[in-house]
Amino acid sequence: MSGPATRLLQAGSPVLRSGSGPVNVPVVRTSTVRFESSAALEDHQSRRSAGERVASYGRHGLDTHQALEDAVTELEGGHRAFLAPSGLAAISLVLLALLSPGDHALVADSVYSPVRRVDQTLLQRLGISLEYFSPGRDDLAALIRPNTRLLYLESPGSLLFEVLDLPALAAIARSHGITVAADNTWSGGWFCKPLALGANISIQAATKYIAGHSDLMQGIAVVDSPALARTLATAHEALGLTIGPDDAYLALRGLRTLPVRLAQHQRHALRVAQWLHAHPSVERVFYPALPGDPGHALWKRDFSGASGLLSIALRDADAQQARAFVDGLRHFSIGASWGGYESLALIAAPGRLREHGGWHGSEPVVRLHVGLEDPADLIADLQQALARAVPVRQDRAAA
Numbered sequence: 169m170s171g172p173a174t175r176l177l178q179a180g181s182p183v184l185r186s187g188s189g190p191v192n193v194p195v196v197r198t199s200t201v202r203f204e205s206s207a208a209l210e211d212h213q214s215r216r217s218a219g220e221r222v223a224s225y226g227r228h229g230l231d232t233h234q235a236l237e238d239a240v241t242e243l244e245g246g247h248r249a250f251l252a253p254s255g256l257a258a259i260s261l262v263l264l265a266l267l268s269p270g271d272h273a274l275v276a277d278s279v280y281s282p283v284r285r286v287d288q289t290l291l292q293r294l295g296i297s298l299e300y301f302s303p304g305r306d307d308l309a310a311l312i313r314p315n316t317r318l319l320y321l322e323s324p325g326s327l328l329f330e331v332l333d334l335p336a337l338a339a340i341a342r343s344h345g346i347t348v349a350a351d352n353t354w355s356g357g358w359f360c361k362p363l364a365l366g367a368n369i370s371i372q373a374a375t376k377y378i379a380g381h382s383d384l385m386q387g388i389a390v391v392d393s394p395a396l397a398r399t400l401a402t403a404h405e406a407l408g409l410t411i412g413p414d415d416a417y418l419a420l421r422g423l424r425t426l427p428v429r430l431a432q433h434q435r436h437a438l439r440v441a442q443w444l445h446a447h448p449s450v451e452r453v454f455y456p457a458l459p460g461d462p463g464h465a466l467w468k469r470d471f472s473g474a475s476g477l478l479s480i481a482l483r484d485a486d487a488q489q490a491r492a493f494v495d496g497l498r499h500f501s502i503g504a505s506w507g508g509y510e511s512l513a514l515i516a517a518p519g520r521l522r523e524h525g526g527w528h529g530s531e532p533v534v535r536l537h538v539g540l541e542d543p544a545d546l547i548a549d550l551q552q553a554l555a556r557a558v559p560v561r562q563d564r565a566a567a
């Protein structure tokens with residue numbers, strides 16, 4: 169078998185018809201699918217009902233969608249992929265596909281925090297109960313109930329980048345017949361393969377690294393088995409989820425350069441993280457690729473690299489100074505989301521930090537996405553903004 173980059177670049181490529189063809193799959197726009205006869209239509213519909221991936225209507229997506237599905241299935245090492253109009257829609261798809269009234273799900277407390285809004289505004293109304301646990305401290309086996317159907321987690325976690333022992337947690341869940349779903353957005357699917365580590369479903373906000381250029385919204389869910397594919401296909405259809413072919417094309421284009429972009433994000437982020445780690449105004453850098461990070465050993469075992477997203481806690485600073493620091497940055501724009509080529513900074517809301525069971529700090533935390541700009545420029549920018557907003561206390565400067 170060829171290597172992972174080769175397979176990623178070739179997955180979903182158009183087959184040459186009559187001796188030639190384009191490199192890239194065309195953007196196939198349609199609402200209606202036409203059939204040469206009623207019998208052909210019926211044949212498509214029955215193959216589709218049997219679980220085959222054929223389109224009998226535009227909503228199912230045609231060539232461009234299928235090429236993207238093939239490529240992300242290859243990337244995640246799964247059985248089948250489902251496309252959704254945003255990362256959050258992919259998460260909601262998985263939750264709604266797997267959970268029924270009366271069901272219970274265990275959710276790592278470090279997950280992308282809008283999951284809690286889905287819980288509060290939708291799942292609770294449906295009689296579905298989500299329970300948040302701290303993977304580092306709580307005993308997962310002791311929390312499992314007879315009606316626990318799903319373990320949902322994200323490693324490393326959003327905001328503080330806690331690396332979880334996914335193989336160990338997944339093994340416990342699976343021994344109880346519980347499905348395991350993991351949000352794999354941080355790794356872009358390139359540096360981590362949750363399905364190989366024991367998860368049944370890997371979810372990504374393709375909005376981030378797969379798109380890579382901050383120009384589209386998209387989510388994917390990749391499942392590891394035909395049975396789960398049927399379960400997700402039913403919910404995907406019922407919810408009417410679909411994406412536009414132009415967005416499918418852009419995501420596929422992003423995928424072709426995912427490995428090189430991520431390698432560069434990693435190089436830049438490591439340099440920035442090491443510089444921040446040595447800065448007296450920085451209390452802590454949350455980035456598992458740093459040797460001192462509590463998740464470093466697990467990260468080394470389960471990941472082949474680190475992306476460009478990290479956080480810092482500012483030392484001897486209050487919320488106002490954190491704002492001044494972020495406002496003083498010139499090469500980092502202020503904004504949510506990440507995974508594009510550009511650098512971003514965002515203050516983490518204290519309430520969201522407190523959702524993480526392992527967080528006892530009171531320092532303001534700033535999340536940084538380290539982009540593809542020259543790292544020396546980014547470091548100089550961080551230096552000037554820190555110097556103005558968070559002056560080093562004299563006793564520390566002397567130490």
Ligand SMILES: *Cc1c(COP(=O)(O)O)cnc(C)c1O
Pocket residue numbers: 254255256257280322326351353354372373374375376385386387505
């Ligand atoms: C951004 C993000 C999402 C949601 O993706 P959207 O496309 O913005 O809906 C989900 N999980 C993680 C970890 C994210 O960072």
